[in-house]
Amino acid sequence: SQKIEQNSEALNIQEGKTATLTCNYTNYSPAYLQWYRQDPGRGPVFLLLIRENEKEKRKERLKVTFDTTLKQSLFHITASQPADSATYLCASRRDSSYKLIFGSGTRLLVRP
Amino acid sequence: GAVVSQHPSWVICKSGTSVKIECRSLDFQATTMFWYRQFPKQSLMLMATSNEGSKATYEQGVEKDKFLINHASLTLSTLTVTSAHPEDSSFYICSATRGLAGNNEQFFGPGTRLTVL
Numbered sequence: 001s002q003k004i005e006q007n008s009e010a011l012n013i014q015e016g017k018t019a020t021l022t023c024n025y026t027n028y029s030p031a032y033l034q035w036y037r038q039d040p041g042r043g044p045v046f047l048l049l050i051r052e053n054e055k056e057k058r059k060e061r062l063k064v065t066f067d068t069t070l071k072q073s074l075f076h077i078t079a080s081q082p083a084d085s086a087t088y089l090c091a092s093r094r095d096s097s098y099k100l101i102f103g104s105g106t107r108l109l110v111r112p
Numbered sequence: 113g114a115v116v117s118q119h120p121s122w123v124i125c126k127s128g129t130s131v132k133i134e135c136r137s138l139d140f141q142a143t144t145m146f147w148y149r150q151f152p153k154q155s156l157m158l159m160a161t162s163n164e165g166s167k168a169t170y171e172q173g174v175e176k177d178k179f180l181i182n183h184a185s186l187t188l189s190t191l192t193v194t195s196a197h198p199e200d201s202s203f204y205i206c207s208a209t210r211g212l213a214g215n216n217e218q219f220f221g222p223g224t225r226l227t228v229l
Contacts, residue, residue, distance in 0.1 A: 043221050101158075
């Protein structure tokens with residue numbers, strides 16, 4: 001079955017460093033991947049979408065890559081700030097439908 | 113634009129009672145709305161897809177008679193958890209797409225924390 005996997009261990013980094021989060025997918029080839037931010041007790045907030053024919057996409061301090069060979073997307077936050085601390089979710093369309101499947105998310109902690 | 117609200121933000125109820133959760137798109141018409149459930153430290157799991165004016169489509173394993181969904185207008189969908197039990201305690205989140213369901217972006221509500229005693 002189609003799966004999206006993210007590292008369940010929290011990522012703990014120092015303020016100012018670059019955070020890199022990983023999303024791996026198996027058993028399918030998504031046309032795109034999405035990244036969301038979720039704060040405790042809140043719904044996800046859309047950040048970026050990258051299509052399979054795009055290698056990289058940027059938005060301010062955020063950068064997402066899509067490697068169809070490795071079946072992986074990397075999500076980078078440069079010059080990280082404590083306010084970036086949250087859980088980041090990777091999601092993709094499920095098979096050919098419009099439904100989304102989500103990874104379990106990776107919690108990012110940025111220390112001041 | 114593209115704001116989705118949910119009401120209530122949290123609810124505590126006794127076992128056996130029913131709880132209704134509302135999902136509204138505030139500044140756009142949502143042809144399709146989705147209902148998710150999220151347990152602590154787990155992924156969002158899709159429960160059902162709701163289209164305005166038609167019956168909801170439920171995911172495998174989700175009881176349609178227990179989780180009643182009504183999408184009465186282009187801006188409102190409701191989820192009613194009937195005869196709630198402690199195992200129904202979870203974080204319920206709705207989302208909506210603007211226009212056709214095939215659009216890539218879903219706009220999520222802030223979620224509703226349900227606790228069943």
